[in-house]
Amino acid sequence: MSIPDSVANSIVYLADAAGVRGTGFILELPYGRVAKDGRLEPRSGKHYSFETGGTVRSRSPYFCIVTARHVAECVMDTVVIHANSWEGLHRFEAECARFEELVSRPTWASFASNREDNERANQIMRETAKRLRNEHGFPDKWEEMFDVTERKIEFAIDSPQWHFHPSDEAVDLAVLPFDPPQELEPEDHGFIAPSMLPRIHSDAVFRPESRPKKRPRNPLLGETVHVVGLLSFCPGDDRILPIVRTGNIALIPDDRIPPIGAMHGYS
Amino acid sequence: MIEIRSIGGLSGSPVILTIDFGDRTRHSLIGVCSGHYDLPLAQRDDANHAHSFDDGTAVNMGLAYVQPARELIEILNTDTLIQMRTPPKPSA
Numbered sequence: 001m002s003i004p005d006s007v008a009n010s011i012v013y014l015a016d017a018a019g020v021r022g023t024g025f026i027l028e029l030p031y032g033r034v035a036k037d038g039r040l041e042p043r044s045g046k047h048y049s050f051e052t053g054g055t056v057r058s059r060s061p062y063f064c065i066v067t068a069r070h071v072a073e074c075v076m077d078t079v080v081i082h083a084n085s086w087e088g089l090h091r092f093e094a095e096c097a098r099f100e101e102l103v104s105r106p107t108w109a110s111f112a113s114n115r116e117d118n119e120r121a122n123q124i125m126r127e128t129a130k131r132l133r134n135e136h137g138f139p140d141k142w143e144e145m146f147d148v149t150e151r152k153i154e155f156a157i158d159s160p161q162w163h164f165h166p167s168d169e170a171v172d173l174a175v176l177p178f179d180p181p182q183e184l185e186p187e188d189h190g191f192i193a194p195s196m197l198p199r200i201h202s203d204a205v206f207r208p209e210s211r212p213k214k215r216p217r218n219p220l221l222g223e224t225v226h227v228v229g230l231l232s233f234c235p236g237d238d239r240i241l242p243i244v245r246t247g248n249i250a251l252i253p254d255d256r257i258p259p260i261g262a263m264h265g266y267s
Numbered sequence: 268m269i270e271i272r273s274i275g276g277l278s279g280s281p282v283i284l285t286i287d288f289g290d291r292t293r294h295s296l297i298g299v300c301s302g303h304y305d306l307p308l309a310q311r312d313d314a315n316h317a318h319s320f321d322d323g324t325a326v327n328m329g330l331a332y333v334q335p336a337r338e339l340i341e342i343l344n345t346d347t348l349i350q351m352r353t354p355p356k357p358s359a
Contacts, residue, residue, distance in 0.1 A: 004294050007283055022278040029352055062352040067279030068301050166345050171338045172301040177351055192296055219284050219297055225269050227300050229280030247271030
């Protein structure tokens, strides 16, 4: 069983001068976004639609980075975000979808089957882009749009405004509203959406007074879970390389779990 | 709490619940990975000690602690964050 692309795309690594300290993920929330100076800055453009599952043209959503509080406390002065760029490979996919008739089905199938092979996928992208330029009059610079040699991007946020749980300091969670760079913005798959939050309808995230229309299904003991995050000794050079670990729900406690031996937070 | 062979670096990772309905699969974000438990050396009794891996280091119990998503929602619902994502009212 695989994880959705939106989960893999949302993974970021949080670093400081000493190096990568832990994992975080980007959570999409609709409505306005927060600008770097903290103001609300609604924008127009293409973005992922929670309703249709496709790309629509309307105001961009609001973004935040979620991580563990003890990781956030390691990067309180400046946090450097490592993420995979949406340039290149994903842009090629989106553009080819637009020009499906020109790209041809065999070419698209060949690209899709070699998607994980960067070298081969690059070759197909270049050949396709060159053909579209020569045969169909695409602009000279068109091929350069698909340069995937620099897929990992790093950007720093000074004095990040982390938000913690309002009433319980023991909650090991932190949320950082942020304004993602243009190349990080999703064009098709999106990031983790509020519709993925369980037991509560996404509207309730924004309007606490609203109630879900259907009774939500609770997670059950033994069900499969995936954890996607940093492999500390192999963070990745050209792109970040999150790993997926698979396990199951072992315990759903009603109360706080008492200390069982030594608990280790990773950072 | 989830059973998983977790390692350093996974703090802050999303924990995704996967439910297979046959014709479709649903993925839910159920929480954020926070840490894991080690079997403390001091609590090993003689019987367990005989099966322990070594005497010098603690053993990863294979249990990771997950901060539930409902606590994430509580943070997202704080007044400050709600206000940040509330679109400005159009000027008259």
